[in-house]
Amino acid sequence: xxxxxGERLCKKCFLKSIENKVQVTIxxxxxxxxxxxxxxxxxxxxxxxxxxxxxxxxxxxxxxxSLCAITVDEGIKGYRDEAVKVAAQNCSKxxxxxxxxxxxxxFGYTLDEIVNKxxxxxxxxxxxxxVFRRRALNIAARKVGADKIATAHTLDDEVQTFLLNIVxxxxxxxxxxxxxxxxxxxxxxxxxxxxxxxxxxxxxLYAFVxxxxxxxxxxxxxGEALRNDIRNMLNRLEEKHPGMKYTIFSSMEKIRQxxxxxxxxxxxxxxxECGEPTTGALCQACQILQxxxxx
Amino acid sequence: xxxxxGERLCKKCFLKSIENKVQVTIxxxxxxxxxxxxxxxxxxxxxxxxxxxxxxxxxxxxxxxSLCAITVDEGIKGYRDEAVKVAAQNCSKxxxxxxxxxxxxxFGYTLDEIVNKxxxxxxxxxxxxxVFRRRALNIAARKVGADKIATAHTLDDEVQTFLLNIVxxxxxxxxxxxxxxxxxxxxxxxxxxxxxxxxxxxxxLYAFVxxxxxxxxxxxxxGEALRNDIRNMLNRLEEKHPGMKYTIFSSMEKIRQxxxxxxxxxxxxxxxECGEPTTGALCQACQILQxxxxx
Numbered sequence: 001x002x003x004x005x006g007e008r009l010c011k012k013c014f015l016k017s018i019e020n021k022v023q024v025t026i027x028x029x030x031x032x033x034x035x036x037x038x039x040x041x042x043x044x045x046x047x048x049x050x051x052x053x054x055x056x057x058x059x060x061x062x063x064x065x066s067l068c069a070i071t072v073d074e075g076i077k078g079y080r081d082e083a084v085k086v087a088a089q090n091c092s093k094x095x096x097x098x099x100x101x102x103x104x105x106x107f108g109y110t111l112d113e114i115v116n117k118x119x120x121x122x123x124x125x126x127x128x129x130x131v132f133r134r135r136a137l138n139i140a141a142r143k144v145g146a147d148k149i150a151t152a153h154t155l156d157d158e159v160q161t162f163l164l165n166i167v168x169x170x171x172x173x174x175x176x177x178x179x180x181x182x183x184x185x186x187x188x189x190x191x192x193x194x195x196x197x198x199x200x201x202x203x204x205l206y207a208f209v210x211x212x213x214x215x216x217x218x219x220x221x222x223g224e225a226l227r228n229d230i231r232n233m234l235n236r237l238e239e240k241h242p243g244m245k246y247t248i249f250s251s252m253e254k255i256r257q258x259x260x261x262x263x264x265x266x267x268x269x270x271x272x273e274c275g276e277p278t279t280g281a282l283c284q285a286c287q288i289l290q291x292x293x294x295x
Numbered sequence: 296x297x298x299x300x301g302e303r304l305c306k307k308c309f310l311k312s313i314e315n316k317v318q319v320t321i322x323x324x325x326x327x328x329x330x331x332x333x334x335x336x337x338x339x340x341x342x343x344x345x346x347x348x349x350x351x352x353x354x355x356x357x358x359x360x361s362l363c364a365i366t367v368d369e370g371i372k373g374y375r376d377e378a379v380k381v382a383a384q385n386c387s388k389x390x391x392x393x394x395x396x397x398x399x400x401x402f403g404y405t406l407d408e409i410v411n412k413x414x415x416x417x418x419x420x421x422x423x424x425x426v427f428r429r430r431a432l433n434i435a436a437r438k439v440g441a442d443k444i445a446t447a448h449t450l451d452d453e454v455q456t457f458l459l460n461i462v463x464x465x466x467x468x469x470x471x472x473x474x475x476x477x478x479x480x481x482x483x484x485x486x487x488x489x490x491x492x493x494x495x496x497x498x499x500l501y502a503f504v505x506x507x508x509x510x511x512x513x514x515x516x517x518g519e520a521l522r523n524d525i526r527n528m529l530n531r532l533e534e535k536h537p538g539m540k541y542t543i544f545s546s547m548e549k550i551r552q553x554x555x556x557x558x559x560x561x562x563x564x565x566x567x568e569c570g571e572p573t574t575g576a577l578c579q580a581c582q583i584l585q586x587x588x589x590x
Contacts, residue, residue, distance in 0.1 A: 247464040
């Protein structure tokens with residue numbers, strides 16, 4: 001039963017309802033053109049593998065578009081190696097070409113090595129991983145000639161990040177992200193989030209009902225303390241007031257629209273070291289790499 | 296001990312620190328002019344009575360300004376009648392003139408009567424009370440010739456309301472409020488919130504340490520379920536991450552500044568029935584009164 005709408009759906013109708021919702025989201029935010037080559041970021045987890053299945057189904061109706069998968073291997077022993085295999089199985093089942101890029105090959109270090117080198121520092125593994133993963137996705141997407149990157153951020157992820165930005169005192173970050181963003185910046189492949197209006201629990205249920213194989217283990221480094229607090233708090237609120245996550249999402253969109261006008265797009269230049277797009281002289285990835293080399 | 300800053304203060308220094316903070320807040324947001332007649336909204340609770348004491352101390356250094364108190368008697372038997380007396384005691388002790396206005400005299404109904412008439416309706420007592428209390432304050436402030444109304448909203452109140460607006464899907468309300476607002480609208484006496492950067496627990500401690508008498512009982516109608524959930528959640532977060540309420544406050548201010556530019560001030564007209572400022576033909580108070588008369 002879907003508590004926020006009161007619907008009760010059979011398995012088939014539930015799957016259809018998720019696929020329809022994703023299609024509506026794609027249309028609403030004009031995420032893709034009918035000629036786009038879309039690179040789906042597939043980690044091997046429930047959300048991204050589910051997204052791959054959904055997009056593959058939707059894309060079948062658009063012969064001029066094409067789909068491929070990008071998997072970033074961060075180098076997390078006993079975790080990501082498994083996930084990469086699961087992602088590959090799903091891709092081959094769906095007949096979708098998969099490109100795997102690794103932190104090691106792109107940056108010279110696995111995440112395990114980075115964590116070892118930086119244990120006493122202020123940044124969490126997630127913070128390093130985020131910078132390098134975004135960069136890796138961008139490099140891989142350009143390599144395969146993709147027009148867009150599709151990521152599997154769910155409604156829960158989006159709402160959590162929004163509140164996290166508020167709680168961190170950095171709400172303007174919200175204005176710079178969104179269901180689709182980065183569309184007109186040189187060197188950056190635009191990103192779309194087709195699951196941004198799907199609850200995480202429904203994304204999980206989709207994978208479960210559809211008997212999709214995915215990596216079930218959580219990342220051993222996961223555990224941003226504050227995000228966990230906010231996740232729990234949101235789940236408690238949603239439990240008591242069904243539909244609340246959607247209301248927060250709509251507030252976020254209203255704030256985003258209202259702030260957009262006043263926020264100047266920062267001009268992007270090329271990083272002096274790697275040539276990737278950045279707002280400063282040296283991109284964040286190169287700044288981190290410099291510190292790692294000296295560590 | 297002040298957890299967000301690590302300070303440990305004796306009683307005297309604690310009182311001084313709160314008074315200084317309020318003075319800094321007043322200056323930062325340019326709340327008052329040196330010639331202002333300031334009407335403090337004094338309910339008789341810890342925050343408003345404390346504010347009266349603090350402002351009376353600060354105002355002593357500004358001979359061209361003056362202070363008076365407004366108490367709104369909503370008509371809540373066994374609760375507000377007590378509070379009105381406590382407010383009066385504090386005013387006479389400080390030599391501040393108090394004006395009491397009641398819902399009954401202004402609108403024809405006590406809050407008790409309104410609650411009785413509307414029990415099955417969708418609006419909570421707090422919602423009715425809010426509309427009429429704001430109106431009563433405005434009428435009383437004009438009557439005594441006040442240039443500004445000072446209310447005792449604390450940092451906690453402000454941050455709770457901000458999150459409540461987000462959770463209700465109405466974040467633009469945030470842009471229309473703030474530490475000082477209503478400054479340039481005809482018929483509305485501008486409002487200032489000198490305690491907006493003081494934690495509620497420090498406001499309570501101020502009243503306690505200064506041995507101020509105040510109404511300790513909570514309002515019998517209080518209990519907006521969602522606000523209570525948000526209050527508890529914020530207190531839990533602040534407990535784990537001291538300073539977080541301040542960070543959320545600063546996010547709120549950033550969002551407010553950034554949204555202000557895109558939000559057009561709605562022009563105010565006069566209510567067809569009572570002549571008070573409103574955005575529609577009939578003001579909210581008169582709309583409610585019309586329904587009450589037909590109930």
